[in-house]
Amino acid sequence: MAAARALGNSGGGAGAARLLGLLYDPEIDHARLLACLNGDPALAARVLKVANTPYYRVSGSVGTVDRALALLGLTAIRGIAAAGCLDRLSPARAGHAYDPESFRRHSLAVACAAQALARLCAPAVAGEAFMAGLLHDIGLLLLVQSDSAAVARFEPPDSSDAAAARAAEEAHFGTTHEACGAQLVQSWGLPAWLVAATAAHHGVAPAAPPAQGLGALPALLALADHAAQEAGCGLWPRSDATAAATLAAHLGLPQTALADIADALPEAVAQLGSVR
Numbered sequence: 001m002a003a004a005r006a007l008g009n010s011g012g013g014a015g016a017a018r019l020l021g022l023l024y025d026p027e028i029d030h031a032r033l034l035a036c037l038n039g040d041p042a043l044a045a046r047v048l049k050v051a052n053t054p055y056y057r058v059s060g061s062v063g064t065v066d067r068a069l070a071l072l073g074l075t076a077i078r079g080i081a082a083a084g085c086l087d088r089l090s091p092a093r094a095g096h097a098y099d100p101e102s103f104r105r106h107s108l109a110v111a112c113a114a115q116a117l118a119r120l121c122a123p124a125v126a127g128e129a130f131m132a133g134l135l136h137d138i139g140l141l142l143l144v145q146s147d148s149a150a151v152a153r154f155e156p157p158d159s160s161d162a163a164a165a166r167a168a169e170e171a172h173f174g175t176t177h178e179a180c181g182a183q184l185v186q187s188w189g190l191p192a193w194l195v196a197a198t199a200a201h202h203g204v205a206p207a208a209p210p211a212q213g214l215g216a217l218p219a220l221l222a223l224a225d226h227a228a229q230e231a232g233c234g235l236w237p238r239s240d241a242t243a244a245a246t247l248a249a250h251l252g253l254p255q256t257a258l259a260d261i262a263d264a265l266p267e268a269v270a271q272l273g274s275v276r
Helices: 002-009 013-024 030-038 042-050 064-088 100-121 123-135 137-145 147-153 163-172 177-187 192-199 213-229 241-250 256-271
Strands: none
Touching: 013 030, 013 064, 030 042, 030 064, 042 064, 064 100, 064 123, 100 123, 100 192, 100 213, 100 256, 123 163, 123 213, 137 147, 137 177, 147 163, 177 192, 192 213, 213 241, 241 256
16 A cells, blocks of 8 residues: 555645545535635636536536536536546656556546446446546556556557456566556545446456446446547557457447447547646
8 A cells, every 4th residue: 555655645646636535525515626626726727628628518608617517517527627636646657568648548538438338328327437437547657656667667468368468467567557556546535436446447257137337337447448449549458359349238238339439539538638
């Protein structure tokens, strides 16, 4: 846990980690959230800028954080603010295995794809799917913080075999980015469903019956990761197209869902990612 605490306590990471915990505090109320956001001018500005992008379909009509919350709801505001937190947490480039801009683009792509997929098969958790997608690879940041030299030396396997990718990470780091991510979000006091989704977003196999609600998040993240890779926003490990198609069919998603979402991702990422 020491490295997790170090990342949360470093520079802007301290405020970002505290805010992430606050955003998903089940006891949070409207006034407390507004006070938190309005007390951080940079984050308030980001909320307003993103809320006015075409992605949220209210462009040009949102002038205050209070109005953004009223129009978009707590779930959307949580996601926008969390994206701002992610920017503050990301460390510098560490060789070819970790590039902060690629990481940011991939995280936004998986967040958007997970939300779009959830709207098709688990609409009640679409907001949670966005947050889980945004943070699914947060363990990479912990690996960089813990040993940037090891990350710089790492050669991501050119394989779509999830087990082989996990074994390569274990051999090189003594752990995986999934395990590190689960450790990190747990240390920040984030919800158990987010810990579970972060810990199991690769190599998800179809289960009978299909998982429902928050339990479907690992599968949605695996599919969103595949869509992100198809859209040119991938990171390691690579996804397996056959496994993704099987998992999508098991969840009852239309055959064209992954391709359609992948086609729409570059525009969604450009709209959300252009605002800092």
